[in-house]
Amino acid sequence: MPELPEVEIARRNLVRWFDGRRLVRADADDTRVFRGAERGHFALLHGRLESLVRRGKYLLFAFEEGRGLLGHLGMTGKFVRRSEGDVVPYSRARFHLDNGQVLHFADARMFGRMEPTPSAGLRSLDVVKALGRDPLADGLTSGQLEQAVASSKQDLKIALMDQARIAGLGNIHAAEALFRAGLHPARKPSTLTPDDWKRLVQAIRASIDFGLEEQQGEEPVYLEDGGSENPFLVYGRGGGPCSKCASPVESFTQAGRTTYACPKCQPRGRTGK
């Protein structure tokens, strides 16, 4: 699912679930979720969760005795809390707590990732070092946004999804932020005005805030989950009416990902409104 808001909610859930509890056993199945990482080291995790930091879509776990874990939810990864003995579909790894609860990392498609690493080294892992500013964890001004993104020659939406420029936006929230800012996804970053950058940084914040509210609660919420309505302003609304002006929302492909935009609210030309 997981873009910045969903990963942040996962982080908050885990912090709450671990609060005051001890990890008494960690076990994991032999799956590609561990990639090359030493799965045996996962089983050595134990004791208190001393800190859990999110950077972009990555989770950095620090347990006792300097044992750490890098986590990524991939496309379909999620953490769920169950009682001992409960069966969880696609459970790949489990934290057993001292209160009989079990925190499962469940991931059908296994694009997610678990990498046990000494906690002191988590931040110096290449994938973590490569991340740009995180709008929520680091804060983001319009100037910082411009500095990170304006130099890209790619389409604006692709640049926003580049984790090395800004960490945390994915296909949904990049589209949502651009809609909120009234900017067309195919705009070239170098053509944005200072006012565009200001609207865009506010739109990114608004999109993240909305995502955080949307995802509140115990269980992760997925787009197609429970047949619930599409909560997004433009994402997934191809062919349907724009939520602002009712003109038909267009969908097209950028760098292999589907993009949604309202041609009227997000003009391709110069500046947005």
Add this chain to the structure above:
DNA sequence: ACCGCTGTTCTCCG
């Protein structure tokens, strides 16, 4: 039943 789609990231080419 089959085809094409899906919220991510990495590797491999040109």
Add this chain to the structure above:
DNA sequence: TCGGAGAACAGCGG
């Protein structure tokens, strides 16, 4: 160096 295509995988809707 950069950018696009394809791959990794499973489920779901049309």
